[in-house]
Each structure stands twice: as structure tokens, then as C-alpha cells.
Amino acid sequence: MSSVQNQNVKASLNEREGFQVWWRLLRPHTLTAAFVPVFVGTMLAAVEDSINFWLFAAMLLASILIQAATNMFNEYYDFVRGLDNENSVGIGGTIVRDGVRPRTVLTLALSFFFIAGVLGVYICLASSWWVAVIGLVSMLFGYLYTGGPYPIAYTPFGEITAGLFMGTIIIAISYFIQQLTLSWHVILISIPVAIFVGAILLANNIRDRVGDKENGRRTLAILFGHKGSIRFLTILAVIAYALTLAFILTGLLPYWSLITFLSIHKARQAIQGFKGKSAPLEMMPAMKFTAQTNTFYGFLLGLSLLLQVYIPLG
Known part of the structure; x- marks a missing residue:
């Protein structure tokens, strides 16, 4: 070049x-x-x-x-x-x-x-x-x-x-x-965060799917294809938020943790950002939104726990 x-x-x-x-x-x-x-x-x-x-x-x-x-x-x-x-x-x-x-x-x-x-x-x-x-x-x-x-x-x-x-x-x-x-409650609460961390890598692999396939990789994005990978990314987000709600309703997380749902907007932007895109450069914003979903969700989750220390909601 x-x-x-x-x-x-x-x-x-x-x-x-x-x-x-x-x-x-x-x-x-x-x-x-x-x-x-x-x-x-x-x-x-x-x-x-x-x-x-x-x-x-x-x-x-x-x-x-x-x-x-x-x-x-x-x-x-x-x-x-x-x-x-x-x-x-x-x-x-x-x-x-x-x-x-x-x-x-x-x-x-x-x-x-x-x-x-x-x-x-x-x-x-x-x-x-x-x-x-x-x-x-x-x-x-x-x-x-x-x-x-x-x-x-x-x-x-x-x-x-x-x-x-x-x-x-x-x-x-x-x-x-x-x-x-x-304790097991710590492991359970970690699952949504782990899902969003894995989603960052999935988003990266969706963007690089074509080039990775040409170089012999066998990532999930390659196995699922572009549309299938977007559906899988959507499923992961739904599972993460559903688990969060279940943990709140069962008392594993405080009611303050409802603020984590403010991050859904970023998850939606990430999913929509991949639809109809084919060039890696076009998918860069979706990659950014996927990372931001993890950041916002995790920060809001940690903040909700801190708020529970100083302003308990039961």
C-alpha cells in the first residue's frame, strides 16, 4: 500500500x-x-x-x-x-x-x-x-x-x-x-455482566465475519451468519435484562437496580446498527454502542448497589 x-x-x-x-x-x-x-x-x-x-x-x-x-x-x-x-x-x-x-x-x-x-x-x-x-x-x-x-x-x-x-x-x-x-448470589448477579462482555466480542466478530472466514476462523458470527448473529445478540440482551429483573424481584438485587434498564437504549442502538450493514467501517458505530451497553449497564448496576448502602429501599 x-x-x-x-x-x-x-x-x-x-x-x-x-x-x-x-x-x-x-x-x-x-x-x-x-x-x-x-x-x-x-x-x-x-x-x-x-x-x-x-x-x-x-x-x-x-x-x-x-x-x-x-x-x-x-x-x-x-x-x-x-x-x-x-x-x-x-x-x-x-x-x-x-x-x-x-x-x-x-x-x-x-x-x-x-x-x-x-x-x-x-x-x-x-x-x-x-x-x-x-x-x-x-x-x-x-x-x-x-x-x-x-x-x-x-x-x-x-x-x-x-x-x-x-x-x-x-x-x-x-x-x-x-x-x-x-457466595452463589455473587456468581448469579455476575451473569448479565458476563453476557454483555461476551457481546462486545460477538459484535467485533460480526463486523469482521467476512475477513475472519477467509482466514480460516470459526467464530460464532461465522457459524450463525450475519442475520443469525444479530438475532443471537438480541437474545443475549433479552436474557441479560430478564435475569436482572428476576434478581430484583427475588431480592438478589435492590429495587435501585431498576436503573440498569436505562441502558436498554444503547443495546437497541447496537442491534439496529448492525442491520442492513455489510462493510466493517459501517458497523463501527454498532460496535461502539455494544461496548457502551456494557459500560452503562455495569456502571448503573454498581451505582444501584452503592445507593442501596446509603439510601436503602428495603
Whole structure:
């Protein structure tokens, strides 16, 4: 690709130089998937007792670093396997469009993992060393998502893996390090968040479906097709909101949690944004709305728990 063509692609994607290059590498729109579970898990603990702010901060930073490192591994290994090029949409583009050395991206990813590991030691010292076992497994799956001989991202199991590790497990750890115990109600409440985290990946795979199929991937979006994937995304949203209502009616969540339904607007925008679209660039807004659904739902859920602490509704 010529320099002029490369600049045209960067302009169409609204990509800028300088600091923005490194910011894009982090794929910031995905980082809320790291913030939301930590916030929700910590607020679940706050309902029952006071929380340790420093443990919350350490867990939050470690989670964000692991997510960012996973994104970098994705960028590196997709480039190595020849899946990304200058026209690829939805990637950081630091290697194929900005000329950052692949080795630099890999080194940054490993550095982020190392810092997350150091934070993990502090968390374990303040809670339990069982957290280290779960944390190491989570980091391993973060690497195996696009690394290793059989990347999870190339299979139909990407969404469930992302939802489990970036949703349920992070919520459970965030709660456990505050309370030093874990109950089934925490696991149940984590399910809608896990669904919305998995939906972010599904939306990404819907956008990349054609190119992924050409490169031999077997994602859910490829198996379901474009229309089938949109229907599945709709079903996931319905299940998440139905579970939330069931948890409120059964007392697992407070009545304040009804405010989470304010996020339905974003879910609807995400679903509508995919309909009738075929080009990856056309589906970028739908991707954004899917990530925003997770952000708004998770933030409102955590806020509802915090409100229950100070303004109980029964």
C-alpha cells in the first residue's frame, strides 16, 4: 500500500499521530470490560461491609493492564499470522499503519502482564494466595486468546471465554478480596455482566465475519451468519435484562437496580446498527454502542448497589 493510500485509510478511521498511536494500541473502547466487573464486584461487597480502597484500586489497575495486554497480544499475533493489514478496521493499527515494531508491541504486552503480576502479589498478601492461582489462569487465557497453536479467538468459544474470565471471574475475585468469602448470589448477579462482555466480542466478530472466514476462523458470527448473529445478540440482551429483573424481584438485587434498564437504549442502538450493514467501517458505530451497553449497564448496576448502602429501599 502506498503512503497516500495509508494516509487515506487513517483519515477514514480518524486516526491521529503521536500519543494517539499508543492510546489506540490499548483499544480503549474495550477497557470498560475490565473496569465494570471490578466496580460491580466491589460494590457487591460494599453492600455487606466497608471496603478496602487500596485493594479496589490494585484490582482495577491489574484488570485493566491484563485487558490491555490481551489486546496487544491480539494485535501482535494477528499481524504475525498475516490476518491484519493496512485496511483492517477495529485494530489499533500501530503495526500495519503506524510502523511500530511488532517486538515492541509484544514487549509492552509482557510488561503489562508483569506489572499486573506485581499488583497481584499485593492483592494476595492482603487476601489469599488462591487469588494468585485464579489470576495466573486468567492471564494464561488472556495470552491463549490469540497466542499459542490453537487461539481461542479463532473458535466458537471466544465469547464464552471472554464473558467467563472478564465478567464472572473478575467480579468474584473483586468481591472475594474484600470479604474473604464468596457466595452463589455473587456468581448469579455476575451473569448479565458476563453476557454483555461476551457481546462486545460477538459484535467485533460480526463486523469482521467476512475477513475472519477467509482466514480460516470459526467464530460464532461465522457459524450463525450475519442475520443469525444479530438475532443471537438480541437474545443475549433479552436474557441479560430478564435475569436482572428476576434478581430484583427475588431480592438478589435492590429495587435501585431498576436503573440498569436505562441502558436498554444503547443495546437497541447496537442491534439496529448492525442491520442492513455489510462493510466493517459501517458497523463501527454498532460496535461502539455494544461496548457502551456494557459500560452503562455495569456502571448503573454498581451505582444501584452503592445507593442501596446509603439510601436503602428495603
